[in-house]
Amino acid sequence: MPLLPILLVAVYGLCLLFILGFSLGQWELTRLGRRAHQAPPPPLPPVPAVWPRVTVQLPLYNEQNVVERVIDATAALDYPADLLHIQVLDDSNDATVDLAAARVAHHAARGLRISHVRRPNREGYKAGALRHGLEETDGEFIAIFDADFVPEADFLRRTIPFFLQDEQVGVVQTRWGHLNENESLLTRLQAFGLDAHFLIEQVGRTFAGFFLNFNGTGGVWRRACIDDAGGWHTDTLTEDLDLSYRAQLRGWRFVYRPEIVAPAELPAVMDALKSQQFRWTKGAAETAHKHLGPVWRSGQPLAVKLQASFHLLNSSVYVVIMLMALLSVPLVFVRAQFAEYKVVFQLASVFLFGFTPLVYYYYSAWRLAHPDKPLWRYPGFFLLFLSVSMGLALHNARAVILGWLGRRTPFVRTPKAGTAPAARRRRYRTGGVGPLVALEGLLAAYFAFGWGAGVYFHDFGLLPFHTLLTVGFAAIFYYSVRHAR
Template sequence: MIIASIIIVVYSIALLLIFVFALAQLNLLFNYLAATNTKSETETSSAKDSDASFDWPMVTIQLPVYNELYVMERLLNNIVQLKYPKGLLEIQVLDDSTDESVLSTSEHIIALQEQGYSIKHIRRENREGFKAGALKAGLEEAKGTFIAIFDADFLPHEDWLLESIPHFSDPNIGVVQTRWGHLNRDYSLLTRIQAFALDAHFTLEQVGRNSKGHFINFNGTAGIWRKTCIYDAGNWEGDTLTEDLDLSYRAQLKNWKFKYLEKVVTPAELPIVISAARSQQFRWNKGGAENFQKLALRVLKDKKLSIKTKMHGVLHLLNSTMFLNVLIVAVLSIPMLYIKNEYAHLKNYFYMMSFFVISSVIFFICYWYMFKNSYGGGFKNFLKYIASFFLFFSIAMGFSLHNSLAVLEGHFRIKSDFIRTPKFNVGEKKDSWKNNKYLAKNLSGSLIIEGLLMLYFLFGMYSAFVVGNEGGDFGLFPFHLMLFFGFGYVFFSSLFSKS
């Protein structure tokens, strides 16, 4: 009974934390709907709408890159097409590469310089501080009052600067962040699921927080910083794997405001191979936990912040830790199924399992509004949404072991290198990625455990038929089915891609 009691307590705490997170998401939905109903037309302001006397500032575009052989030409050709007053724009290619892309990038930059573009190829002796270190080094040479940043796979449209810079007319705004689009959303099930998750962040979460003055984050790319804001917040620091989240919170703790532009979309490439998605997920989730350790107390102690802003800030920093709670609930759900049917006198207690159902319903409702915003309503789209939601939920749970390991490393302050996400420049299914030289050659160390978890949840489905004395207990069967599918997808995708 002692072991059963421990399982019940741990399971209950994890369920409660997930429920609290779901309630926070529901609050963000209310914020989002209110903001959508009252949003002014100024968000899409552009050069055409701006006062003719608008004093356009000097802008530096920073392109932090590392071994991006397949996308550098596309990136550079796109960036030089940005419209902006002549003489007020410079481009920095912050190139930490160690492969042959250095030469081809250099040749391309020289050709663009000969065409009259103000573009520099900046190299460092080492990768100290990784991306944060590159951005910091470039900032020392930057002439711009404002710093726009793009990762190698982002392709802003030509009016991007003209639509974004005017929002800095408010001197309190330190960052303007735009929404990510997806160049290859429909490439595969993996890209569709990633797009689904990112769309939720870039609608529901960013708008929901920003509209009420809660902390949001610069997303590492497709945004612009006021240079004085960077310096005032303490400059870039490379002690976490998500330097963007770190600097964002430090800036907002210094009272800088952030402006999020939902209608200005910057297309980018989603990882098309599961090893690439794994590396990206690991970095994001570990970095989130690292920043919780670094910043949560500062948020809670700040007397200027409202209780609601503190709550949303801490939950935002704890976002990745939800994977750990999901994993705990998933693993303990099978012992809980047996405990429930073994100890009849605890039957009423097990109604608390409905917390997970309620949380799932809240997520279902919140994500529906995001989906409807992107694709429209109607019965046909709702059916599409149901399929998308359950696929997303299943595969997200399938990533829970991998992401939980990242979260634990972050909370225990275990340091690791910044592993960049390989880019492919692949948009159609007929395009091949098999010869991409940057793909990981080894299988993930957690793969065997993911395969065992797939079998474990198959056993959970079997258990539904045999527990108790009344013909089984099927309350958790759908949950175990989704877990079986999610871990099975992650396991076999990783195994057969051999990367």
């Protein structure tokens, strides 16, 4: 057998091993998450006799579609008015500024302590805005909501008591709800994936005492924890994950409460979803580059270090999927030409069972999120979710590689639509049909060719994989073009 086919098979096999390890990590979190859901709920902390000072920070940048909604929602929080400070951290340069100023003036006239904070520039993006806001407030606890969130009135009364019963609690994170889950197929698929993170992954990590992350919004920080961990840094696109690891390495404890839900809006168009995915995947790679060393040099138990590594390297799975996908088409021809090595390919196919734990992982979350839905609806939706996730592999793999290389890129916000008309929504489009979108379309054709080659050679081992890839890349290409108009 020539060297090139051997190398191809070897690299493909290593990719399968990585996927197997990733899936086993998800299986372990699923097992832990299910145990946590089956255990009796821990007792709630007592209601304090004296409530502490709380600051609510609303970082904004050009959010005219939702700015009034988030300000009004936080102004309606049920908390002692003399102990509450709302900061509208507004870096906008469009009509958002006037809309925010008007709502701030309205609520200030009602006696609410609310500030419209404007910086001379957007240095440090969201992290810079949060850091700047801390310099202008005296809150002991800091609640953070992105512009697309609509917190319930009792949010602070349900979260703050957890800090008061344990001085080592640095963060209380809540579960994201979905205001527009049923708006489109795209929003339903996003909700499906986020539910797995919030109902299984975060729950499992909490149950086992592993590191977890503040999700950037829908949670509360202890001010002393932020200061002790070094404050908000601006060297990654996921300032939330970065600060989470610095705080936990300093010994702070995080509390995750899935029963407290913070409703939010999901991106409804592809360019908004892609900008969000780019920020999350590149930022995770940057944070992994920054913190893997400190994690392994820390005095944490081995299990915590292993799970932290798995957590930080989560986004790197897109690089492996992209590499596997590209190699899978020539692999069809290698399998056809070198029949004498059929047993090697059959052995490699065993590792495809590495995807099985993902079925268990997502099913567990789907059943918790939708206990009344019939079972038959799950398999098709899971396969569609898996397919579209694979279709994002090129976009996300590029982001991960840029993160590992240390390439600096701007913080591109995720546009929020709210209830704005279509014309106003289009003002916040973040991308068009560029070379990357064209390449996604070509890859859909490439994997369709691999599918056809498998049928031609009567080799159906990679047919399911190529079907998922073809559908996924075609869907991403279709929505990218459609939503660019």
